[in-house]
Amino acid sequence: MTTSVLALPATVGYYEPWWIQIIKAIVIFAVALNLVPVVLLVERKLLGRFQIRYGPNRVGPYGALQPLADILKLLTKEQFRPRTSVGFLFALAPTISILTAVAAFALIPFGNVQSIFGTRVGLYGVDLSIGPLYLFAFGAIAFYGIMLGGWSSGSKYSFLGAMRGAAQLISYEVSQGLALVGVIMTSQTLSLTGIVRAQGGMWYFIPQFVGFVVFLVASFAETNRTPFDVTEADAELVAGYNTEFGGGRFASYYFAEYLNVLVVSGIVTTVFLGGWLMPFGIHPPGWVDPIVVLTKMSFIVFLFIWIRATVPRLRYDQIMSLGWKVLLPLATANALVTAVLVVVTH
């Protein structure tokens, strides 16, 4: 099913025979699966440093095996579920979250079309003519992961968390989409590889600075990270929408959250930070491309953690007024000004 979905939509640039697409699907999933524990460990270590303590340092050298121990602990736990919960939705909701996160990861281009052992392979899961719209489509489905998880738990805390999450997701998705419109108009393409190629002259975070900031802030809200984590708000809601989840199902939500952070960093890298391009006109050989992308992504991930350690959680009404009264007008103005500039300069 995965391969057919990948093979179906027409790719803009180049697209490979079916067996390469299967291999790519597996490789991308493996990369995503292995990046998440790394991000987890880095976050806990960095949070420790920010709070003047060590962070995990018992399991393995420098605590490097801590995520592995956590995963093992979670997976061997009992699959508990409350009596008031709705059985099949309770089991389904975390899989929706994880599925949409992995599907969105397929969009991030890690490099140009390369020649590997004589076959031409694009270093991305799929290069769609609808680009960011695919991302928003899966973002829309991801909403059901949180919403159904909270509703089917049959608990008030979970329900409130899910409702807050739902309102927050719809509010910020608008600004997130509008922030990208400026980039799309400047590059004149929806294909993410096309957007990267259009940044040969200048990375878009300079001419599209307003769009960059709005997209970044909206992405923090979309991934439910601090300062926008009222869906989980442990001071008021125990753990929000995933209060009743334990064991493997909680691990799924956890995994999806960190994978979403990675996806958002990848999209920011691709759209605003020039993807696999190097600054100052350096053109390295093709195998460097993924390293460049991962380096830029790790900067954004660091920013995520830095802000988590620095900024306190916003109140729910503050989040709503920030989204609708600040970010949305900014994003709209940015799109309008860009539209005028594009018409004038062409």
Next chain:
Amino acid sequence: MSAVIFFVAAIGAIAGATGVVLIRDPFFSVLSLVGHLLSLAALFLLLRAELVAAVQVVVYAGAVMVLYVFVVAYVGGEEATLSERLRGSGPVGQGLRAGAVVVGVAILTELLIAMLGTGLEAIHKDGAGYVPGPHAFGTPAYIGQLLLTRFLLAFEIASFLLLIAAVGAVVLAGRMHEHAEPEQARVGA
């Protein structure tokens, strides 16, 4: 492969649509509608209408249905189904039921005319072929061009209608806010 996906999506679409009508709990009714819309998006993908598929998911499954889920989850489940509630409400209910039958038959006739008149001609043909390139059939560029040239009037009217709706929503919300003001002040004090 496309035949398999077609039948999976088609069965999903029909099952979702019947589920909306038959399921008692409104929350599951809404979820079944979401399933129906997602299956339709898969069918659009088979027809090489990528943009339409993405818009289908973003707008309907992502925005419209979210509001439905919101309302149903907050308000909670009604015990009786729609038809049961209509049955018990006297002459108004009877009128509504008769009206529903008339409207249902009218829509069915219209659909059948449309389908038998045109749709079945294409049933033995293949869909639009795969053409790489940014301006191929079904891509955003192609649809955008159509919207701003051939269907410009309809496009502008639709956008105007949406603007009116948005302004109306703001006006209504503002009026509610005026009424709610003294109460809020009391809570604050």
